[in-house]
Amino acid sequence: MKTHIRLGIKEAMPVILGYIPVAITFGLLVKLEGLTLLQAFLFSSVVFAGAAQFMAINSINIGLSNPQIIIATLLLNFRHVLMSTSISSRLSREARRFSPLIAFFVTDESYALTSHRDNISHVYILSLQIANYASWIIGTIIGFIAGQWIPEFIVSCMGITLYAMFAALLVPEIKKGHRALIMALMAGVLNYLFMRIPFLAQGWHFIIAVIVTAIIGTVIFKEEEVEHFE
Amino acid sequence: MNSILFLIIGMMLVTYIPRLLPFILVSGEGLHPYMKRFLSFMPYAMFGALIVPGVFTAISGSMLISVIAFLVACIIAYRFGGVILPVLSAIITAVLLKLI
Incomplete structure (x- = not known):
């Protein structure tokens, strides 16, 4: 306790x-x-x-x-x-x-x-x-x-503190394999792009970027793992 | 005062309900394997979207300093690990660059 x-x-x-x-x-x-x-x-x-x-x-x-x-x-x-x-x-x-x-x-x-x-x-x-x-x-x-x-x-x-913390928490995952880096970059780029869509309400660019990236990751990296097992 | 109090209560409700609902609806047991995979990938995506593009405006008025301080945090985290050390390095970098 x-x-x-x-x-x-x-x-x-x-x-x-x-x-x-x-x-x-x-x-x-x-x-x-x-x-x-x-x-x-x-x-x-x-x-x-x-x-x-x-x-x-x-x-x-x-x-x-x-x-x-x-x-x-x-x-x-x-x-x-x-x-x-x-x-x-x-x-x-x-x-x-x-x-x-x-x-x-x-x-x-x-x-x-x-x-x-x-x-x-x-x-x-x-x-x-x-x-x-x-x-x-x-x-x-x-x-x-x-x-x-x-x-x-x-x-x-x-103002840099919380971003430095996110970096410090993400970097060990990146060291374990490229998928963390690829997915983080993908989500960041998508988030930035979706943010520029004028009719998308504030906050939703984040949700859509994360869901789209996680779905793409689920599809792409599943096959990679199957290859590992073979 | 009353108007602000209503606003605060309203904001609390619409903030708390989305925070609470998944706890009622989702538990670790009995999740579909696809859902589990999806959830296991979500943190990486979430970190990416939390960092970009917010990091570019982390320190008001100086995008370059924000990016350099952030990269210092990445390098320190890569080399030494931990959280506090990279965070303090980033803050010190930002302070020094601002002073120049």
């Missing part, structure tokens, strides 16, 4: 490092929009979805209505279906009882950190997720209260 908690928190470190500056930016943005600290806190603690929160504040600023913002949020966050599906298929039997709680904390980052694990324990994944969650909330509060005194330079440079 203790080792699972420690492992979860240790693995959460790079995400914490990445979340805090982004959350600081969010907290400051909420304040500049004229909202209260309580509202900033509720956005981060109740919704807990970075990109959607930024989108919401910008939408309030340009005068969109609540239903419009909520629909945009649904489209933007629908990608979590993919991540939840993947995590759900790898939870331990015992952990399944906690899935309503684990589901609340699903993010791109907590998915990325646990993507290579099987038979995931709830203690491990919840420790990791709650550490991420806490840093997101703390960052939001710091940003609201003290955001304007934190040098923009540092916050800006910290």
Whole structure:
């Protein structure tokens, strides 16, 4: 139990490092929009979805209505279906009882950190997720209260953190074989191309790019594996 | 305040439901082999789509610095492994390049 908690928190470190500056930016943005600290806190603690929160504040600023913002949020966050599906298929039997709680904390980052694990324990994944969650909330509060005194330079440079983490998690897979590199490149290129389709709602380019790439991978690499066995 | 509170609750519902549904519908047992293969390929695709094109605008206003810092993270990860070391290397690279 203790080792699972420690492992979860240790693995959460790079995400914490990445979340805090982004959350600081969010907290400051909420304040500049004229909202209260309580509202900033509720956005981060109740919704807990970075990109959607930024989108919401910008939408309030340009005068969109609540239903419009909520629909945009649904489209933007629908990608979590993919991540939840993947995590759900790898939870331990015992952990399944906690899935309503684990589901609340699903993010791109907590998915990325646990993507290579099987038979995931709830203690491990919840420790990791709650550490991420806490840093997101703390960052939001710091940003609201003290955001304007934190040098923009540092916050800006910290923007690379989560991408560096994705790289660090992907590279070991690439070392194992070319398929990881081929599929990651394919998905990246498709994501970029689909993003440029004007009528595709925000967030869907990601979902389509991932599904198309995974289907292509399933088809291409299946044959390769058959050859290996022969 | 009320309007914002409704917005937050609405956003929570449309965020939580897609996060929750797969946990109710999908479990590891009894999955079709094709579905299992598909799921096993998804992480690579997901990493690719999480990185590109977001990495190009990771550090506001300097695409070149973002890309160089990202490549440093890749090289350090390839050479030494781990997560914290590549991440810190990327941040330090970004800070140094910004200072120049």
